[in-house]
Amino acid sequence: MASIAIIGQGYMANAHAAAWANAGQSGAIKYICTPRPKEGAVAAATKAKYVSDLEIVLNDPDVKYVSVTTPTLTHKEISLALLAAGKHVLLEKPIAFTVSDALEIEAAAKKSSGSLMLAHVVRFFLGYQKLHEASVRGDLGKVLSVQARRFSPKPTWAAWLGDESQSGGMLLDFSIHDFDQINLYLGKPIEVFTLQTSPTGPAEITIKYEGGGVGQVQSFMNAAPGVPFTSTIDLLGTDGIAHYEFSAISATEESSSGNSAGVNSWHVFSAGGNTVEQIPSDDPYGRQVAYFFEQAQRGGKYDLISTHDAISALKVSLAAKQSLKEGRPVSIA
Ligand SMILES: NC(=O)c1ccc[n+]([C@@H]2O[C@H](COP(=O)([O-])OP(=O)(O)OC[C@H]3O[C@@H](n4cnc5c(N)ncnc54)[C@H](O)[C@@H]3O)[C@@H](O)[C@H]2O)c1
Incomplete structure (x- = not known):
């Protein structure tokens, strides 16, 4: 069995390590690679060696699969090195800080004997997938507008996340999940306008799409104590409406597995019939890793989330930031 490395701890x-473990691959995680390794920092990687030199990972032919879970500013350098070494790379979102960096990563993936998948985990939540399936089946007719919301307590685990020069701020690091979802339904974004009252929000972002679709995102990263991480999406189509809501059990834990005490439900109301469903448990990080693992072995084509999709979401994030700065709608080329 080929080995796995995780970059970051x-x-x-x-x-990612828990997800690899859920996919039955815990013993295959050979390295945790990070500048200041701390033995045991990644609980599910029970057999891993903690190393500080990326060259060890690059030069080990056993290592075929690599999860990159480092701060966004490091994504380019690390993924370029891994792709040049022919590794299959599962890279955390956002793909990069700038579109030109993202295009460089995309070009490196095309040249690599390995492959690249972006870890846009929202695409692997069952509820988001159920709504997308309903839309692809045509249950909603033409989707005219999409609203997506994301609320979380302030992230406290890493200082860099609160520093916009390192994380890109809420619109890049957090709202990008919803920009990606709305792009999935409405296609090519052409103009973005942002209103935001503080660095942690609330922010309201309106996106115009080629063909007339309208997207609306609401983001807030300073939810009151006791308010759980919550995300929702609403679709309005010519033939119906659909809604999904996920709320985690605990205010500090974004975990979505075994969420029986939280909210995880979706519905579709349409001319063709109505469906209301609870999702008793889900493991989107596990299903994301399992998909990456399977597709990497089949040649590295990732239709559920292409690099082009990740770059399109990045473009909306960057336009939303520019709109906030300049106080006007910003076009996307
Ligand atoms: N998909 C999601 O739901 C989700 C949620 C949170 C964060 N993220 C993304 O995941 C990435 C990491 O975020 P995090 O919250 O885990 O951050 P973190 O600070 O908890 O972990 C980052 C790790 O990377 C290590 N690191 C820093 N520079 C490195 C380098 N050059 N080489 C190797 N390791 C290095 C740090 O030591 C640390 O262990 C970011 O891109 C973030 O946007 C995604």
Whole structure:
């Protein structure tokens, strides 16, 4: 069995390691690679060696699959090195800080004997997938508008996340999940306008789409104590409406597995019939890793989230930031 490396040992490294473990691959995680390794920092990687030199990962032919869970500013350098070494790379969102960096990563992936998948985990939540399936089946007719909301307590686990020069701020680091979802339904974004009252929001972002669709995102990263992480999406189509809501059990834990005490439900009301469903449990990080693992072995084509999709979401984030700065709608080329 080929081995896995995880780059980083923080919050998302733990989420990826748990996901690899749920996919039956815990023993295959050979390295945790990070500048100041701390033995045991990644609980689910029980057999891993903690190393500080990326060259060890790059030069180990056993390592075929690599989760990159480092701060966004490091994504380009690390993923370019891994792709040049022919690794299959599962890279955390956002793909990069700038579109030109993202295009460089995309070009490197095309040249690589490995492959690149962006870890836009929202695409792997069952409820988001159920709504997308309903839309693809045509249950909603033509989707005219999409609203997506995301509320969380302030992230406290890493200082860099609160520093816009390192994280890109809420519109890049957090709202990008919803920009990606709305792009999925409405296609090519052409103009963005942002209103935001503080760095942690609330922010309201309106997106115009080629063909007339309208998207609306509401983001807030300073939810009151006790308010759980919550995300919702609403679709309005010519033939129906659909809604999904996820709320985690605990205010500090974004975990979405075993969420029986939280809210995880979707409905579709349409001319063709009505469906209301609860999702008793879900493991989107596990299903994301399992999909990456399977598709990497089949040649590295990731239709559920293409690099082009990740770059399109990045473009909306960057336009939303520019709109906020300049106080006017900003076009996307
Ligand atoms: N998909 C999601 O739901 C989700 C949620 C949170 C964060 N993220 C993304 O995941 C990434 C990491 O976020 P996090 O919250 O895990 O951050 P974190 O600070 O908890 O962890 C980052 C880790 O990377 C390590 N690191 C820093 N520079 C490095 C380098 N050059 N080489 C190797 N390791 C390095 C740090 O030591 C740390 O262990 C970010 O891009 C963030 O946007 C995604």
